[in-house]
Amino acid sequence: MILVTGGTGFVGRHLLEKLASAGEPVRCLLRATAAPRRLPQGVEPALGDLASGQGLPDALRGVDVVIHLAGVTKALSPAAYYTGNARATRSLAAALQGRDTRLVHVSSLAAIGPSLDGKPVDEDTPPHPFTHYGKSKLEGERAARSLAPTAVIVRPPIVYGPRDTSLFQLLKSIARGLVLEISGGELWFSAIYVEDLADGLLAAARSAHAAGRDYFLAHSQPFSWSELNATAARIMGRRPRVVRIPAAVAGAVGFCAEMWSQVTRNPGIISREKVAEACCTTWTCDPRRATLELGFTAPTPLSTGLVQTLAWYKEAGWLKY
Helix, strand or coil: CEEEECCCCHHHHHHHHHHHHCCCCEEEEECCCCCHHHCCCCCEEEECCCCCCCCHHHHCCCCCEEEECCCCCCCCCHHHHHHHHHHHHHHHHHHHCCCCCEEEEECCHHHCCCCCCCCCECCCCCCCCCCHHHHHHHHHHHHHHHHCCCCEEEECCEEECCCCCHHHHHHHHHHCCEEEEECCCCCEECEEEHHHHHHHHHHHHHCCCCCCCEEECCCCCCEEHHHHHHHHHHHHCCCCEEEEECHHHHHHHHHHHHHHHHHHCCCCCCCHHHHHHHHCCEECECCHHHHHHHCCCCCCCHHHHHHHHHHHHHHHCCCCC
C-alpha cells in the first residue's frame, strides 16, 4: 500500500491517477474538510492532519511507502511556509518511527538555491536557500533525514504540465500576445514534465539503492526563459510583443501583489520573493545521480511537454488559440 500526501494537488493528482490506472493499492491523506469524491476511482481516502499528526496512525496502517507531496508553495506569512513544509514533514516522519516504511520526501530545488557559478547544482552543493519557501523546504528535508534516516529526498525544479496553474499564467499571457521579461540578461532553468516526475517518484520509492539518498529529478536539458516563450508562442501560432521590466519595477509589482493578497486573504503566485527568485540567472540542477542510481531519466523535452500541456489547456477551455 502506498500513502500519498498532497494527492489533490497538481503533481499529486497525476501520481494518484497513474497508480490507480495501474491497479496499485493506494491511499490518499485528506484533511477532514476535503472532498473524497475528488479522488480518482480506486484511491482510498484517509482523514488526517499533518501539522498536528491527528489521524496519521490509521492512515499509515498497512502502508509500505509514503510519498510526501503535501506542502505550501504560496502563503500569506513566512510562518505558514514553515508550518506547511517543515512542521508537517516533522510530524509525518515522527509517525513513521518504528515502522518499516519508505518515505519519499518531495522537496524542491529551492531548498538548495540557484547556481552561484553558472553550473548546475548537484547533490553535493551546500544548501543556500534565500527565500522562506526554500528555507522551509530545507528544514523539512532535515526533519525527514533526522527522524527517518532511510528517507529518499527528491528535489524537482520547475514542474509543468496539464492542470498546472503557475506556468499557465505565463502561457495565458503569450496566448494574448504579450511576453513579460525581467531586464538583466538571459535566465536559465531546469524543469520536468509532471508525468515524468510521477515516474521518477515511483522509481525512488521502489529502488533498493535509494534509501537515505538525495536526488534531483529533472530533464537533462535546461532551457532559457526566452526559449520557453518562443516555443510556446510557436506552438500557439502567436507573435507576442516582448515587454522588459526593470527588476525594481518587478519588485514593486511583487509588493503590490502581496498587499492585495493580504486584503483578499488569498495568497497569490506573485510576491517579492518570487520576483527575487525569477531574477536569479541560473536555476539549474544535475540529474545524473538519479540516472545512475535509480535508472530514471526524464524523457520529455520542453517542446513535447509544452505541446501536451497547451493541448490540455485548450481542450479544458483554459486557453483559446
